Amino acid sequence: MNARQKNLVTLLATAVVVGALGLYVYFGVMKPQAEQPPSPDKPGAIFPTSSPGEPGTDAGTPAAPVFTWISIDLPQGKTVLELREGAWRITSPVSARAERKEVLDLVRELADAQFSATVTDKPTDEELERFGLKPPRATVSARAYVPDAQGGGAQDASRQRSVTFHLGIENVFDGSVYVRREGDPHVYLASGALRVLLLKDTSGWRNHDVFDTLEESSLLRIELKGRKSTLVLERATTDKPWQMAQPMVMRADTRRVARIFSDLKLYKAIGYPEPEWLPQVQRALEKPAVEATLVPKNGEPMRIRLAELEVGGYKRAFVSTEGGVKEPMLAQVDTHTLTVLEPPPLDFKSKKVLEVQAGQVEKLVIHPGGRGEPITLEKGQQTNQWEVVTPLPGRARQFKVASLLGALEKLEAEAVVATGAKLGARYGITDSSRGVTLMDGSGQELARLWIGNPVPNNSQHTYGRGSSEDIYELSTAALEALPLKLEEVLDQGQGNAP
Template sequence: MNAQQKNLVTLLIATVVAGGLGLYAYFGVMKPEEKEAERKEVEGKLFAVDAPGKGDTDAGTAPALRFTWVSVELPHSKTEMELQEGVWRVTSPVSALADKEQMDTLISELAAAKFKATLEENPTDADLERYGLKPPRATVTARAYVPDAQGGGKDDPARQRSVTFYLGVENPFDGTAYLRREGDPRVYLAGGALRFALQKSTSEWRDRQVFPLEESSLLRIEVKARKNAFTLERATTEKPWQLTQPVTLRAAPQRVARMVSELRFRRIITFPKPDEEEKARKGLEKPLVDATFVPKIGVPLRLRLAEAELLGAKQTFALTEWGSEVVLGVVDLGTLNDLDVPALDFKDKKVLALQAKDVRKFTIHPAAGGETITLMRAPDTQRWEVEAPMRGLAKEFKLASLLSSLEKLEAAAITEANPKNWARYGISDTSRGVSLMDDTGQLIARLWIGNPVKGNPQRVWARGSSEDVFELDKSALDALPMSLTDLLDGAPAAKSSP
């Protein structure tokens, strides 16, 4: 057989194979698609929303249903959820808050659900088995009511609606779901999003938030942990936080807000089974963290964290008790670190206790060999003037920038509180820095700048309004306009070093 004959045979074989594939594609794929295309299109909604009487619709638009109860039964679980005082709750097989996001999605899908097509008018048992409807993959019952013009009607039997329907398997043709409604023999097609929204176990319907309160609502936080213990308080939610235990001092509001925000971000990973719950509660008798949060309105919330070994692995458990709400779940190990922090972490790192508007005079103390710069706000014109080392008008925008920066200046860290020897940090009465005074000449605040931090030359030690050794970023200080050239309007430019 020559090369030309071989090519011809190869071509014939390829043609036969292509023809076979074409027949398979037609009878195996196209034919079912044609059958799907011949489905009877319908526009019926899963829930009938017709109003019970005249005057209950707005310009012919049917009022939106308000759902009050949903039951979702899967092969291995059944969950009942009820709207109570505006909040969805899981009522069976446990009593717990429902996940708001999951419930919003479910209610949205139920309200919008439509029959896309009718597949079978009178299906046989074999048809139902093929569609996954005998037995069904999910049985759902939902109750709702049609509100009147004032939004009422929940208890009016004429306004109540209840539907039970069954979901089958996913339709591989377009991702839709096979559906059958109670009292209706027909098999319908519904959107796949509805099936996706319903396929959840009881634990997936439950709210997984560990800590539901916001920092803005709290008045007191008390924490006892493995390594640390502290108490934060404030008189009202508008007042600043104070650290009251183990020492009394002003707390940094951003640090308190960050701690609470980190807690609110935490989610329960899993809920323990009954046999696991007993071990977890035993560990919680001696918690690693025991915290109490007192809100302005409502009852205190208690949060305990502990570790217990389950299935050969150590797990971290959180128990949240808030009034009648009790939630126990497995959480990330990092949740312990959110609360087990040193009390001094909450110390306000603001370096100078001052308000820029109160400053009427200030002196810039130079490094060794430099000239002291003194500035004062003129009482008649309220303009800033340079008094020394030469007289002249100051650059107003530079002064405003400097005072604003000093008012907001924060330390990168606190090295030591109440040191016995400031000199070891290079801080003394002759240290370079700034003195700020009011209109009577009374000292408002003083900044002393010391030596570079050992092991971190990008920072310097400093002293401000509190008895703490601060670490300041050197770059932040270098950016402050504190030279005569920066501040004196019309001052000669500084000569560059040779």
Template sequence: MNARQKNLVSVLAATLVAGGLGLYTYFGVMKPEEQEAQRKEVEDKLFVTQAPDERGQDGGAPVAPVFTHLTVEMAGSKTVMELVEGRWRVTSPVSALANKAEVDGLTQELASAKFLSSLDKNPTDADLERYGLKPPVVTVTARAYVPNAQGGGAEDPSRQRTLTFHTGVENRFDGSVYVRREGDPTVYSSQGSLRFAVQKRTNDWRDHEAFPVNEPSLLRIEVKARKNAFTLERASTDQPWQLTKPVALRADGQRVASMVSMFKGYRALTFPDAEREAKVRTALEKPVVEALFVPNTGDPVRVRLAEVTLDGMQQIFTLSEWGRESVLALVDSNTVNVLDLTVSELKDKKALAFTVDDVHQLVIHPAPGGDIIRLAKTQDTQQWEVVAPIPSRAREFKVASLLGSLEKLKAAALGEARPKSWGKYGISDSSRGVVLLDAQGKELARLSLGNEVKGNPKRLWARGSAEEVLELEKSVLDALPLKLEDLMQGVPAANGSP
């Protein structure tokens, strides 16, 4: 064997030795350490769903469990909750929708909770009493399944997991909580957040939404309150609200939306126990407020509010019913006033009823002695031009601003309806104001301004699209671009030419 061959053999031998050392290091040192870390991670978890050496789908992290059943028991309260058709329900001791936020908080805590330390592997009864585990403060039973690659497995027994554990008192030193699993005598400590997640009674687990209504989805609202009764309707959810009873007129969409939103905002304060429920239901046979909310899809929501005297105190209870669901609850006493609105509060206070895109001509009547200003939109370019008193290109942004302001213009107050004489308000056919016309010259809307409001010099009487006297703020009217120099391009010279 020559020198070159000897060197090659030496290199191969060294390579084999290095490879052997690498394999020994991995399988003899690193692999056991990795396995030990995986085992410890599993043992540290409160809710174990896989074996220490089991990996998730495609070798990734373990799949999170899907919880389907929860039982939370503490002194004087045992609550059973189940996932039904994708939504959590309280099924015992009552049948009701569950509070999604509270249940989600619990299931997330169960899926992620870990033990901080192992405190006592063989506790005595005296030790358990000291930890608050004999009897326990809370006992929780949770059922879940580990989903397969397609997300299924709810009916597969091999994928079912069940855990029962007990929580004790708080460790005042670090805020942790003492925990013990069923079938495992060891006492552990876990994060204090686990204690907050489980330590709740039945009423805490219930959904506290008393009025499940959303204004954008409604087509009809019927209300019979202490002082007022009315019906609001619209043909579709993108149409404006109309007051149909006790009179027919345009409704204020913003006021309707505000009313429903405010009403929805009142939540259940608590729920009556079995002893008081009969008295509450009897009082609801003669409600102080009745309402019906009809959505475009789904079941109508019927609401009744009644006054009930309990323990010498007058309280307001509500019963909301829709489909197969119902909520009987105590609510804030102010709830009875939210829907009790007058016609004047509900009616639309917009001065003019028109759509900006329909306007093709504008006629502005100035104060007596001034020239009438006419503007028109050209047919070919759809641009605004001043037609009179001086032909000129118009300032597009000013015309757009004027139309937008007129569309949003609202009365500060409403006066006499269908007055016999508009003249006493200083309003006539020659009053200063604005007329809006379509492409064919048909009048779309007209705003006529009159005298100052008696007793309020900051307002003017006005007449708009509705047959009632309007009170408009002078400051708002003064801000409208109604002068020729506001609307035309170029400033008029002394002789009147631009």
């Protein structure tokens, strides 16, 4: 036999072996798993709504069962869910809020799930192993009551139902799952959605909202202790603006305070400490990297502690919450959560440039800058109308003055650059700078706006200063929109010369 003939024989032998293996896999494994022999009777619901022999519910229009207790036993652990006072909770192996959407999805599936086919009524041990039912991939027990036609029966013990079923592997034929109900020898097929919903550990059923109940509108005091500084914000009542009490005393930026809580709500629990990690995590939380104390108008303060440490081979951040209306929680969070509760105090400085109300202003002086002659306007005591006093007397354009005052009252900085009146010259802010002085009826200065140099490499921002000693970056467009020229404020239509 030559080499060519030998190769041909080897090829034929290989083909026979591969074919035999293919037939074995199909008939020995795939085909039995894919078999769906017809059942002489309708298989029915996974969770029956009537007891054997009881007329009505299963035979007629099904009544939706109201589930009150579900136990899910997986090889990695058992989770028990209970409906308490209208909310689902995990009661074992921990006591915690359950993720409402996840539980409701499971409840709907349990209420609607039907057996799609009967695989066999007398499974052998070998078949049960092949279907993943010996041992099962999951064992589920559920209790519910089935309302009567009028929607009642919650307190009627005769309408209470319970079922236990075992979940097997996925049927490769159509993605369905093998199921066997306790007390019933049959093996059924059911929707694969049930398998997807059930095969999650306890942490998958837990509510992952850590900061969802925090509401800035209900607080009177916020204390943030970080690694570098302590920030304290206070207000007398919930309708008052926030004031910074530490590390400096000044009005706080209300929008920046509110942003703490909107940012926190973006961070969810990404896990929970393993039992073997608990001692190390708890020790770290005794000396937290960041700590927040929130004092509400009503109720007890809430304390939030965050620590960062290396466990399980990785650096992780953990948060502990206690007090307030929320139940205590210990969870792993994203490490960036620490930065939300440790912002630079400068961030909270109010961005409002002028501390003034437009209605208080009776006189104003517009400074054109340099050697330009100031423009003085006063409100007439008899007419209550604005008049231009210098450099050219005449009636003012009332809507322009009102627009100027309104814009100045609302003017907010883009950023705080520095603090200190002596630093002004560095940014082009001097007594001869462009700007506006606002006064009351007696000529007492209420506030002044200084407009300095353009911000280098940023044509959209200009340096400025207002009621405080803070140096700001102001919007160049907002400043250019202010009517600060004589021709803009003088009503030339009333016979005044330009």
